Amino acid sequence: MIQKILRVLFGSKYERDLKRLTPIVVQINSLEESMRSLSDPELSSQTRKFKERLAKGETLDDILPEAFATVREAALRKLGMRHFDVQMMGGISLHWGNISEMKTGEGKTLTSTLAIYLNALAGKGVHVVTVNDYLARRDALWMTPIYDFLDLSVGIIQHDMEHDDRKKAYSADITYGTNNEYGFDYLRDNMVSHIDHKVQRAHYFAIVDEVDSILIDEARTPLIISGPSDESTDKYTRIDKIIPKLIEGEDYEKDEKAKNTLMTEKGVAHVEEILGIENLYAPQNVDLVHHVHQALKAHKIFQRDVDYVVQNGEVIIVDEFTGRLMSGRRYSDGLHQALEAKEGVPIARESQTLASITFQNYFRLYEKLSGMTGTADTEAEEFHKIYNLDVIVIPPNVPVQRKDAADRVYRTEKEKFTAILNEIKDCRDKKQPVLVGTISIEKSEVLARLLAQAGIAHNVLNAKFHEKEAEIIANAGKPAAVTIATNMAGRGTDIVLGGAQLFKESLESWKESDPVISEFKEAVVRADFERAESISQRLDSQTKKSKANDILTSAKIWRKNHDEVLEAGGLHILGTERHEARRIDNQLRGRSGRQGDPGSSRFYLSLQDDLMRIFGSDRIAGIMERLKMPEGQEIEHPMVSNAIARAQKRVEGHNFDIRKHLLEYDDVMNRQRIVIYKMRNEVLEGGDVTGQAKSFLEEMIEAQVVTTCEGGNPNGWEWDVLKEWFEGLGLPWKVDQDEIKKSKNPQLAIFDSLNNAAQTFYQEKADRIGADVWKLLERNIFLDILDHRWKEHLYSMDHLREGIWTVGYGEKNPLVEYKLQGFRLFDQAIENMKYEIVSFLVRVEVTEKTQLPEEKKEYKKVGQELTGGFQELQGAKPKNPAAEAMPVTSGGGGSSERKTSRRKRK
Known part of the structure; x- marks a missing residue:
């Protein structure tokens, strides 16, 4: 009641945030004409002038409007991209040290350049954090023309970099890299023997892209630098052999909600008999108890192609939120060795910690931290409690047109997959592209086999086939395209209706300084193909005319495909299962309906899905039985949606407790x-x-x-x-x-x-x-x-x-x-x-x-004999x-x- 009264008196948080941001945007816009009148050298010299003003005592807030107006004009001149007003709002929010929640396709990468440039003027270094090396490199190279024009240096951190290159990248005004690289470099810097071997500077300001993925999802797993211990690996093989002899319900109980197993008294006696020992819980056998427990989890809780994959004789973890392989990371406390024993691959020795830190404590080192994502509001409480970050929801530039249909629930997984196949066929017949979201590699492959049997062409994007991730996701918007993706694989790459705009790559690579070419490019970008064709005839060589013709042909094909998809209703999102976190479902939906595009989404569920099965599908099943619903009949009711939302909230709360527990110990x-x-x-x-x-x-x-x-x-x-x-x-x-x-x-x-x-x-x-x-x-x-x-x-x-x-x-x-x-x-x-x-x-x-x-x-490198x-x-x-x-x-x-x-x- 009190909150309702406050909302009436002062407006909602969203309204209050907009009221703070709007006057600053108006001030920035008032400077646009004056910036446009500057020559290139004059615009570039703004950086030097801003630094002089800061040296004389002005603050970053004092110069914010002019700095943002400068970046907007530089982006327009160098990239042909002008920041929208809502992007200005996002940039201000980032500079203030908040999380900017912006819908998919709203241009978060371009938005970040505003806060990056302003804070880089302080000369202490700005760190831009991404989820993988590809995005770090792509975003840095994409935005570098702006920074180069404004006389700021850019560095890129990649996994396999030499020490000198890494140090040079950190000394730049702006550094792009992944959360793992920043964290490990911090730990390595505190293991070096000479000050010159350090690579990082002070932790001044960081912008975290896909902030929910990095600061929430990955925060359950600390960063560790370790060395092997001397313990033998024979015990893992010995224990692994006894697990198949244990019977569920008699020797152990399985708790799927907590992802754990518990030995019964009968089970303890059974293990003692098999191992030939009198007391499993005697002090000298404590180690055995631990390894039996881990082996049980490896066999009964952790599933191949869901939690991990086996490749080239290695057990590799699959990230449960992104579906990506987590190469180089290992489960702790002997669990990874238990999985290796289970799969019959070489067992690595347990490791000894030499240095460790959680992401929570690493990112709290920064004087100022900010982030951006399409889905943060559901985790606002955790962001505030752990990182002291507020979430500011930025309105979309164009209202979202996507139609989100109610969930359909079926009794069995077989009925659900039949309905999914029928919907995919309907979309394909009207040339509507479909992005099918699955929660595991196993489910994506089951669905792929069903599509193959039905003769439906498709692409599969999961941890096993991630090499062509960007290419597959970029073409997921082609007419009648069917793309299966685990969770948010491909995140960070836009799905453009009509497919990849290859003609734009050709335009960007055409660097010749010819005014006719510039005129041609402008006409193609504006989709004025008749004018572009007329301009191409004025080019002064056959080579240029041929290239222009190829570009024009590619652009026309894309435009035709684009129009077909628009007519079919835009990209359709088809979720095959609800994820434990509402945020992940929202991310999947957010792939459709970018920048006012049409689109649609629907989730299909069955009572056999993990979330439904574990968190109480009995009531829904009872209703279906009483109504004597025939096979294949779905339920579509608000009661079901509410039950699912409650289950997801419980899991989110449980996961928050895990991360909070980890942080309390760290x-x-x-x-x-x-x-x-x-x-x-x-x-x-x-x-x-x-x-x-x-x-x-x-x-x-x-x-x-x-x-x-x-x-x-x-x-x-x-x-x-x-x-x-x-x-x-x-x-x-x-x-x-x-x-x-x-x-x-x-x-x-x-x-x-x-x-x-x-x-x-x-x-x-x-x-x-x-x-x-x-x-x-x-x-x-x-x-x-x-x-x-x-x-x-x-x-x-x-x-x-x-x-x-x-x-x-x-x-x-x-x-x-x-x-x-x-x-x-x-x-x-x-x-x-x-x-x-x-x-x-x-x-x-x-x-x-x-x-x-x-x-x-x-x-x-840390790990070799240092000569210092x-x-x-x-x-x-x-x-x-x-x-x-x-x-x-x-x-x-x-x-x-x-x-x-x-x-x-x-």
Whole structure:
């Protein structure tokens, strides 16, 4: 009631947002004529003038109208594209640090150039985030003419780039790349041994394209850089053999809603009998319990060609939201190995975490974050709670004409597919293109076989056939085209009615500076073919005339196809099943009806669909039985639609809880990560390591004195323990016990004596070795030991998290316990690190002159032996032989083992 009253008084959020945006758009439009009157050099010089104004104290908001008007004019001159007013609204929203929800086909890529240009003027770098390498490269190359004209540099991050090229791309004013590349580069930057090896700059401003996909769907899986552990893989094969012997309902229960399995008491006894052990839950068998559970999930919950595919002897995860293959990523906690055992492919060893971060915590590093997508409003609460991002819904440039029909529900999947085939045939007969959305590879292939049997030509776009993704989706708008796509495969590429406009590519590639050619191009773009044909006759060579004729022929064919599709009703979207998230269904529908085009959509469901089956189709089935509905008869009723919407909301809430749960645990690690990375960066940036080492030394002596010298009577102190510890550290014992005992404050006296002796010894060693060599030794030893201890701590935290759920049996909160125990582990890791650093520095000696590693500054990928570590000081070694047994790692935070970058699945 209160919300209704507020809406009446102040208008809806949508209305309030438009009221804020409209006056700024009016101001931008008032500058259009003045910008149009500028020459090219004058328009280009606007960038220099804006930077000068910013340097004098003006803000980005102050220059926004002029900057946006400048970009609009530059886009018109260089790309022949003029920003619509609604795109101006989207650009303002992005600059303010919001999510701009814009319908499919509204030109989000062009919209983003406004906020990108404005924020790039600050000189701190703008990151544009896309879902894959293809889109990063396409969007960057597409928009680069605007940025080049306005004197801004553009970089593109691609997966297999050399280090120097990657660093150069990040140093550009504007950088395009994928969420994975940005995240992994951040982790790698915090594992390098030299400041010059870092590639990223500060995290200033990011625009995330398809923001719901990246910040919501993919946020369930952290980014991880890992190296293989030493555990044997035989156990996976051993456990895999027993799973087929277990019986559902007797030995285990399957919970499809939670995607989990649960062993029964009978099942535990059965497993014990098969494995020949007395107690599966004995402490020594805890590992077996875990692997039996994971093997059960691999066999009974995870399905081939739905959750994963097998290609070239590898199990590759399929993204449940996009249907794309997630090469290089692996399920965690032994699940991926269980799947490999199930499929009979080589089993990779479990890996050890070397660095990790969630997308939530990575993107919260940016001073300002924004995003754009066609579907964000349903997840507005999560965007606000996790990222402090508001969703602003931008109106379409032309009202949406698409007709969305009610869902049709059938009793069985067979009846549903029969109805789908009939509808596809009807569309094909009237030459209407159809985009068929499926939720898995398996279902797309079932439907493809049915279409083949019916003699219907079609294209299939799923994770197995993603190489021609852009080409297939671009031609999905041809007359009578039938395209089957898993979820949102092809997202980011427009489906143009009539098919791909190949003549436009020919026009863009025709770069000759001939005024007649320019006139011809303009006529073709405006579809004035008679005029274009007349102009082509004035071209001064047969070669040019021939090319013009080819372009004109291609344009006419496209126009004919376009008109046929318009007459048939535009693109028809046919959903074969409802997805768990309403947003994914809306994305599929949004492929049709772009920029005011006609279109239509309908979803077909059966009571055997996963969503319907798991979330209560019994009531609907009962109605169908009571009405004695014949086979093939569908239900089309608001009650059904409401039931589906409620089920989807429940699943969305469950998925939100999973992501929130993941973030709560990673927040613990994030606080620790910030401390460690800050220490690393201070050292890499030339910080005072000597001061830190002396401070560590003083802290350790103080702690030891407090422990061994309790009370005011020195006769009761543990002198032998203190002396053994001090000499064990590598320091000379020069304490006059009689003098200490005579002191008024013996504790302070012993501390001063030990600390002065230690600091003097340390400084004398530094002076003897030489300032340059000593500084380098300190730096490299500090980094190597810090990285080694951090890696060990991550390993401990992984194990802590795996087992922390058991405290729930004692009525304790696992998250609270994880925080408490994690803090203790981190505190201990820091203390061990300080001791190890000081001990090594006190003992180390340089016995021969050697080349300084810093002179080389050579970069090698994380995972190779880095040459920046202190091991490269060939003459540097610990004075005390006992120190030689201390574990040391190379400068990059790892050993010579191969490391891999992956995404961890939960």
